Amino acid sequence: MTLLMLATLLCGAGMIGAALVALLTRQTATAVLAAGLLSLFASVLFVLLAAPDVAMTEAAIGSGLTTFLFFYVLGRIRREDKK
Amino acid sequence: MAQVSLLIGFTLILLGLYGALTNRDILRMIVSFTIADAGVNVVLVSVGYMAHRTAPILDSAVPAGQAAARIIDPVPQVLVLTAIVIGLGVTALMLAYAYRLFRLRGSLDISQFMDLKW
Amino acid sequence: MIRNALIGLMLFILGSAFLTLTMGFEPATELNRTAAYYATHAQEEVGAQNVVTAVLITWRGLDTLGEVTVLFLTAAIVSLVLSRSKAPKGASGSGFLPSGELLTTGTKMLLPLIALLGAYVMANGHLTPGGGFQGGAILASGALLMLLADPSRRFGHKIIHRVESASGLAFVGLGLLGMLFAGGFLDNKLLPLGQFGALFSAGIIPIVSVLIGLKVGAEFASILESLEETEDA
């Protein structure tokens, strides 16, 4: 029980930390990565909260596809910005 | 346990909102919204959490007869699944808009897009 | 600065509302009547081991249909947003340079595996964690990989759109069949429930799962396609 609690707290700290990084960093790319990391932490938290389905989805969609989409758009914007 | 994760979720929502309301960069606003969305998802799942119970899957460990006493509430999880997918959709859409807006002005600063007012 | 302080203050008040909710929150000790119903009826009425999938696809099937529609809508609109400028054939619009031999070969090897995994996750949604959405996302990541490996290669538009439309139509059609032959829109008992725990069981859930998976994968591929085909400014 306490172990579960500890893991939860750790996850929470990780998420909030990632969120802060995402908010405070100057680099958009870092922010996107931090948000992806946050999603990963979230899926761990979901496992802890006995929600494996949600965890899978969050991992695949939240940290996977979303992050990729961000990078994709970011990449294009950067390249065009340079022109 | 549930309260702790609720707090985590709410904190994420507020952090996300703060970011979305203070960052002028459109992409950063969208990132902030995904953080807030993650927070909402955590809140939803936390509400369904019940201590000392297992995930809502009826395998050999949890026979159907005992299910009502052994599993946690599946409904919030279902809602979160839906919410995550919808969140992806909205994020993708906002990103496409952001890209279009960027091509319009060559800038991602939201205060550049104030042609419509009053 | 004043603006940020104001925003902070506002969020503080909002936070205090959230705090009230948290403090007043008492975790349930018993399943409420809805959840209890699901827990006790999942086996006999739906025949799915994974209660989440059972709820998602059967009892809250209309939500799921709506959610698939959200992705459909997003794909359609993303293509509208970006449609003004299409890249000429063969030219890459992606932000990534053509990749090396390794990635290309690796992709060719990985792709069947990814597809298989996706199919597995989809088809087993009623038994284990996973289901249409997760499987669809896995398929989508396959498409992504393809794109990374060979950005200049076009997806088969037609195939994507056909899959997108056909799976959606089939979903709606299944729902309507449920009205005709069973208890209502998207009623699971359209097909026999089969043996509890088997792959081909749980009524239409596996079929719907696969349809959802295909649809999600196709929609995401379509979004990627739209992004990909946009010409550089």
Add this chain to the structure above:
Amino acid sequence: MVSSILILAIGLGTAFGLGLLNRRRAVLALGLTLGALGLMAAMAVGWLIVLAQGAAPVEIYTAGAEPPFAINLRMGLMEAGAITLITLTGLLAVLALRTALTRMGRGSMAVVLVLIMALSGLVMTRDVFNLFVFLELMAISTGGLALLSKDIRAIAAGFKYLIISQLVTILLLVGIIFTYHATGSLNIDDIPETAMGFSGLGLALFLILIAVVLELKPFPANGWALDVYTAAHPGFSAVFSAASGTAMLVVADKLVKAAGPDWFAMFTLLGLISFIGANIVALRQDNDRRLLGYSSVGQLGLLLAVIGQQDVLGEGYLYVAGGLVLSHAVAKAGLFWMSIMVKARGLSDWAAIRVRPPLVIAFATFLAMLTGLPPFPGFYAKWELAQVLATTDRLPILAAILIGTLIEAVYLFRWFGMAMKRETDTPLGPKQIDCMVVLITLAAAFGLGALWGDLSENGNLFATVPMLAALFFLALEPMPAKLKNGLAIMALVYWFAAHAGVYDPMRLIFLLVMILGGAVILLASFNEDGRRVGFYPPAMLMYAGLALLLEAQSTFEFFAAWEVMTLGSYFLILRGKQSEPHALSYMIFSLGGAFVLLSGFALAADGVTPFPLSALSLVPEQVAPWVFALLAVGFMTKTASVGVHIWLPGAHAEAETDVSPMVSGILLKAGLYGLVVLLLAMGRQSLHGVDLVNVLAWIGAISAFVGAVLAVFQEDAKRLLAYSSISQMGYALFGLALMNHLGWLLAVMFVINHYVYKSMLFLAVGGVYKRTHTKLMYKMGGLITLMPFTFVSVLVGIIAMSGVPPLSGFGGRWIFYNAILETDLRLPLVLIFMSGPVGFLYLFRLIHTIFLGQLKDENHQIKEAPIWLLVPQMIFVAFLIGFAIVPGLVLQRVDRFLGTVFGDQPLIWHGRAVESAFGNWNPVAIMVVIVVIFVTLFGILIAKNHDAVKVKQFNIVFSAERPYRPETTHFAWNFFAPYRRAMGFMEMPLVTRFWGGVSEALSGTAEFTRKLYSGNGQTYAVQVILFVVTVYLIALGGVA
């Protein structure tokens, strides 16, 4: 009926299926989209018919399980109505959007289908989370469809919209999950009635409800929505306003119903703020689409408030809310679709529609509908609403709603005025289909009006002969004017003949003046050639209102007739060349007056429906004075009593030649009729010890005096006549307020006389204007030889009017002096006495400056006025002389009737002579004496004529001075300068300045407030959160 889930399935299935089509088959895809929407609409209509016939609402279960375990939908009357509206709007919108949709391809069509499907789903679903899913679908498709516009700013608007919907999502989801936690169910029907509280379920419900309110774009947290309205394709804006708005209202309704009456106050307050705020801001708006956006926001606010009032509306709730929703939706959609054809965005660019009369009719109809004028559903709804709010002592809410409506009317009718009177460089881009879409909407507007009238317990305006006649003239528009004029006269004469025998003498007098008098004035309209498009429908609408006014037995009928009359006369006045601002101020004052009447009637009825006018005498003592005061103010607005008179001079002076006598000679009498009805029923009332009737007498006296003084200083002949009307109506008001037999007889005399000589003078001056092309008197002069008939009619007119013997004006004065000798109102009496000679000052100018003196060079060639203008004048001349000789013909009957009212008989009629306590009046003898004197004097003058010396026009020596302004050298210019020095202070535009201040203040507020809408999407998001937090704090304070 087929299951209503098919409506969703068809929409969704078609949207998915479109992807199977070949990309190039855009037209086929459009056809499929239309077909699907048509099918959906047909099903909705089918359900509506079944449910309207009393079938019970149907629950649709999905997944073969009962709620709350599976999602269920409900199809009830409200749902069926809303979905019918939504699907039909969608259908027409696709037609309107066809070009954009085919350009963007099948994907865009799929999005439209999904949007309409989602809106229908929102309406039907009974599950909160399902609601959320549909809401997201709505938000996403809205964000996407904003792109259909060619305006690139639409991209930013769509993005702003998405930002806000993210915020809404967050609030909604948190609210939903805690509601689920508290109730163990996601079904709306399982939400227990919850007190407004700020913990647990109460707070969760707060979050859900506020999220729904946000989707209704509440002022001031709505900049994002306005940007969408401004930039989106109007074909889509119609859906955004009409269909999405309706769906969200239904959602708000079902959620708040579940949450219980504790939340109604919040909805009402937020709704009213939105209604008034948005309308004020709209005052400063000059982009048509954004203006419509503000109006949409306002209307949704009004409806939110109505949802909040459902506790008192009871069974009438659906009727009221439905009437308002439909009025808003149909009118707004129609206007947005019209704006497709108008190619430039300024308000005055709508002048382009003038080339297509049907579009003008549509424009007018939609505006009338939005303002809640008859015969449209909003009118019936507003009446019902006012009744209920007054009965339940919610007068502040009623006042707020009426003020908001009035502000809305200001900018809507200003817009109409601009469209009618200004010019634009951008021609109309009319396409057959766009016109068709608008005309279908127009037909729907009338259909709904008929339906709502049919459902009303107060009777259907469409079932009245005068209304039908007025509508008939709409159909006659392509005919030549002369034919229409003949028909109009026949119709009026017929109506008069059919009712003359039935009415009591008092009403008969008004019937005589309004209907038969109207027919006489219409003789002058034979002067017009061509088709005269846009004249007869409003004229007949006005006459229909007047006819119905006299027919009215209940307060509803009276009020409906009043509004019909106002609407018709507004369009009529607007026809004048320079009348744009004046018609607007006429409309605003009239509507304001009408709203005061509405409140008075509602207060009096206390929920009794229908409430007979005669029952006004039975109104309980504590409210009676208030009712009296409200009604009196309403009627005095129409008679242009001092204080609310500023609309009159412009409106009467700038109207067309044959319209001026109608609005002056006839329309003003409607106010008097109202006062007669009021005083007959309620008699004397006193409020805080003040005798209200005495107040009326004072107002009458002041109006009589001030009106006369102002008339003295006019240079414009028609304005002079207009100001004189204020004075004349003051007399009549004073007479009525004397509350005795003779006073009333005086008022009746004035009703007749004022009609006759004012119509006559307006026609005469109009004739002069037709020839000289000016209304400024100092530019005329010497016309006596060129226009002898006109001269005669002016001469007779001013003799009659100034009350000198021998004509009927003298009879009026005689009765009048008798009447005031019987009362003890000394001070106003002095004023009235003084306004007599002042009146003579201005009347004298009409003859002197126009017809006597030197003829101007440029006027040498002019001819007598057109024959058709002279015909009615000569009829009036004959009548005046006849009436002067035998006043008894009419007056005796009224006198007898008044005897039954006041129970006395101060006049004794001896054949043609009359005798009172103070003396006698023998009209024939007077006539003989005067004619003898006149002939004698005339003879002497002719005999002496050879003494006169003729002077040439330019036989003037300037003593080396060049006049700065040439007109100042004319002797008639500023004729009464000495008086101006003495009495000029009376001219000080106190009242004008007061009303100017009111309008300045409103417009300043608007200018200040709209700066909120900075255009920055992030600021909008901050505003939305601020809105939520503020409401939360206020509600928290309210609960604590």
